[in-house]
Amino acid sequence: MPELPEVEVVRAGLAPAVTGARIAAVDVLDTRSLTRHDAASGDFEATLTGARIEAAVRRGKFLWLPISPDRAIVGHLGMSGQLLLRTPDHPGDDRHARIRLHLEHPEHGELRVDFVDQRTFGSLAVDRLVPTADGEVAGFSAGVTGPWARSIPAQVAHIARDPLDPAFDDRAFLDAFGRRSSGVKRVLLDQNLVSGIGNIYADESLWAVRLHGEQPASSIPRRRARELLAAVREVLGKALAEGGTSFDEQYVNVNGASGYFAHSLNAYGRAGLPCPRCGTPMVREAFMNRSSHRCPRCQRLRMPRRAVTG
Numbered sequence: 001m002p003e004l005p006e007v008e009v010v011r012a013g014l015a016p017a018v019t020g021a022r023i024a025a026v027d028v029l030d031t032r033s034l035t036r037h038d039a040a041s042g043d044f045e046a047t048l049t050g051a052r053i054e055a056a057v058r059r060g061k062f063l064w065l066p067i068s069p070d071r072a073i074v075g076h077l078g079m080s081g082q083l084l085l086r087t088p089d090h091p092g093d094d095r096h097a098r099i100r101l102h103l104e105h106p107e108h109g110e111l112r113v114d115f116v117d118q119r120t121f122g123s124l125a126v127d128r129l130v131p132t133a134d135g136e137v138a139g140f141s142a143g144v145t146g147p148w149a150r151s152i153p154a155q156v157a158h159i160a161r162d163p164l165d166p167a168f169d170d171r172a173f174l175d176a177f178g179r180r181s182s183g184v185k186r187v188l189l190d191q192n193l194v195s196g197i198g199n200i201y202a203d204e205s206l207w208a209v210r211l212h213g214e215q216p217a218s219s220i221p222r223r224r225a226r227e228l229l230a231a232v233r234e235v236l237g238k239a240l241a242e243g244g245t246s247f248d249e250q251y252v253n254v255n256g257a258s259g260y261f262a263h264s265l266n267a268y269g270r271a272g273l274p275c276p277r278c279g280t281p282m283v284r285e286a287f288m289n290r291s292s293h294r295c296p297r298c299q300r301l302r303m304p305r306r307a308v309t310g
Helices: 004-018 044-048 170-179 184-188 199-208 222-241
Strands: 022-028 057-059 062-068 071-076 081-086 097-105 109-117 123-131 151-153 283-287 290-294
Touching: 004 057, 004 062, 004 081, 004 097, 004 109, 004 222, 022 044, 044 123, 062 123, 062 151, 071 081, 170 222, 184 199, 199 222, 199 290
Parallel strands: none
Antiparallel strands: 022 097, 057 062, 062 071, 071 123, 081 109, 097 109, 123 151, 283 290
């Protein structure tokens, strides 16, 4: 599933092409890609036709395109969703194309945004915008602001800020982290606590600070928790700089190109290969219907000591 770096690469690619563009027409080719669309927001095609896109905004793994002070197109890529920029005459025979937005941009002319999704777990929706709980700018939009800036789609409002968000509250995160008895990897994947981190970048961050994914978060000293947060930011930033992680053609940027962070991975997908730090063969373990990858030597489970009584 695309994580923060991949979604940010898509957002950054869309932004200059769609900001200020008018939606001339909409083609819904597969209604399964409207599963998150609430009919109470109006008919998807009718609502969007003629609307003007104000910006491209992201929080965690969600992105949205405000079309008014109180409405936005919300996109979630799911497992294999892609938002591809295409010319109007691009062949329309892609069998995985689900929704097409035909745009007219004042500078770039006519263009098309195709939502392509092989596995149909992703979706687009029109959603109402609600004020952010903390009154801060809702998500990352590279400095583009407007009357919608401190509003967030209702279906995204429960998603926590991500570690690259300027409004991310380190102290609040560390306080909540220290109260969690769950394994640290589960805590990192909790999008209600911190967003944008998925399986790949959790494994990479835990490897960086030599933590076992099942280590109870509450047993980790605050100093080490700060180190983990710093590692998360470093890993996400590096992945973003390298265009995200692509293992197959299911994640590509808006131009159809793959990211190349897969070549920089130290843990994820490296089962049986030597640990880049100590040379011990990496292991792959079952985790929440997916997999975890770690070094059995560098990342040992260290259970908290019990107090001696009597």
